[in-house]
Amino acid sequence: MKNIVGIFVLLLLWSCGNKENTTEENTTEATENVLKLSDEQLKAFSLTTVELQERNVTKTLKLNGTVDVPPQNLVSVxxxxxxYVKSTKLLPGMHFRKGEVIAVMEDNQFIQLQQDYLTTRAQLQNAEAEYHRQKQLNQSKASSDKVYLQAKANYETLLISQKALEEKLRMIHINPSNVSVNNIKRTASVYAPFDGFVSQVFVNVGKYVSPSDVLFELVDPKDLHLNLKVFEKDWDKISIGQSLTAYTNSHPEKKYGGEIILISKNISQDRAVEVHAHFTESNAQLIPGLYMNAEVPIPESKALALPEESILAFEGKHYVFEVLDKNSFRMTTVEIGNTGDGWIEIVNGNQLTGKKIAQKGAYTLLMALKNTAED
Structure with missing residues (x-):
């Protein structure tokens, strides 16, 4: 509160001291962004100055990209x-558990398959008994080799058929040991292969699908990663194993940790390199295609910097007041970078090297300059 009152008093003194100035003179000063103070005003402003210094700052590389899923984690079912699809309750975005029934299929071929299996199993029992009988007879020379070999071939053929039919039943999730004369099913269930969520649904109840048709596209979220773009000029600043923090535009306060796992060796036409990062924790809110921002901390390095107090934010830009002489100050646009220990990097600092910059009282100078421009 005392600071606000002090600035108000200083501006009042400034305004009174400039009443004799012409409008034309004030306009010239405001246009050139130059402020001139009398010795009395300078004393009242209690200004201190500072020069650009080389400081250690932790740089942050800001990137953007989208959430992606590797091919092995995007499963077509x-x-x-x-x-025919008898029933399904899946919708895009819905979560499911491993082993959960996600669809029920119905078709005559399921009945036929079980019938073939039961028939083959019954025939195999007879063929096995005949094979062992002919084997004993052949050993005692009571049966010819031809009859014995025919019985053996018949038994092995039926055994192969039964094994093949068992595997076909398992493919549609029917346990062969549960199939009997009194237990033949006309439906087959489709089960979720893992915990995840639905990306796309391609069927509806009553639709006929062939084995090559995709019913659902499912996502295993355990291996979601962030696909980022790094421009050529920043390519050498990143490395595998670097940590990063990601966030969405809609909820920038919610942070997601990650680690860089892969850096592409190809540069695209827009002079960018693809970088892949793993999230440190899986999160249900992250879905493929989601746009995200990422910040990668870069190891400390030397940079030209000024104290935070010297840098003024005004109308979307950043400024400092350069000391021209004892009583004159020029407001200069600067481009800021990273921060560290109360200092801010000045990206275009070379133009201010060796020059004195207002520190304490810089904000008062800004208010005085704008007050002059409005008079």
Missing amino acids: SSALGG
Whole structure:
């Protein structure tokens, strides 16, 4: 409160001391962004100055990109034998658990498959008994080799058929040991292969699908990663293993940790390199295609910097007051960079090297200059 009152008093003194100035003179001063103070005003402003210094600052590389999923974690689910979709409750974005029924298929071929299996199993029992009988007869020379070999071939053929039919039943998630004369099903369930969420749904109830048709596209979120673009000029500032912090435009306060795992060796037409980062923790709010910003801290380095107090933010830009002489100050635009220990990097600092910059009282100079421009 005391600072506000002090600035108000100083501006009042300034305004009174400039009443005799013409409008034309004030306009010239404001246009050139130069402020001139009398000795009395300078004393009242209690100004201190500072020069650019080389300071250690922690730089932050700001990137952007999208959440992506590797091919092995984007799974297309089909029905092994096709059929009609009897039921499904999946919707895009819905989460599911491993082993959960995500669709029920219905088709005559499921019945036929179980029938073939039961028939083959029954035939195999007879063929096995006949094979062992002919084997004993052949050993005692009571049966010819031809009859024995025929029984053996018949038994092995049926054994192969049964094994193949068992695998076909397992493909549609029907346990062969549960199939019996009194337990033949006309439906087959499709189960979720992992915990995840639905990316896309391509079917509806009643639709017929073939084995090559995709029912759902499912995402395994355990391996979601961030696909970032790094421009050529910053390519040498990143390395595998670097940590980063990511956030969305809608919720910048929510931070997601990550680590760089891969840096592309190709430069695109827009002179950018693809960088892939893993999230340190899986999160249900992260979905493929989501736009995100990322900040990668760069190891400390020397940079030309000024104290935070010297730098003024005004109308979307940053300024400092350069000391021209004892009583004159020029407001100069600066481009700021990273910060460290109360100092801010001046990216275009070379133009101010060796010059005195207002520190304490810089904000008062800004108010006085703008007050002059408005008179």
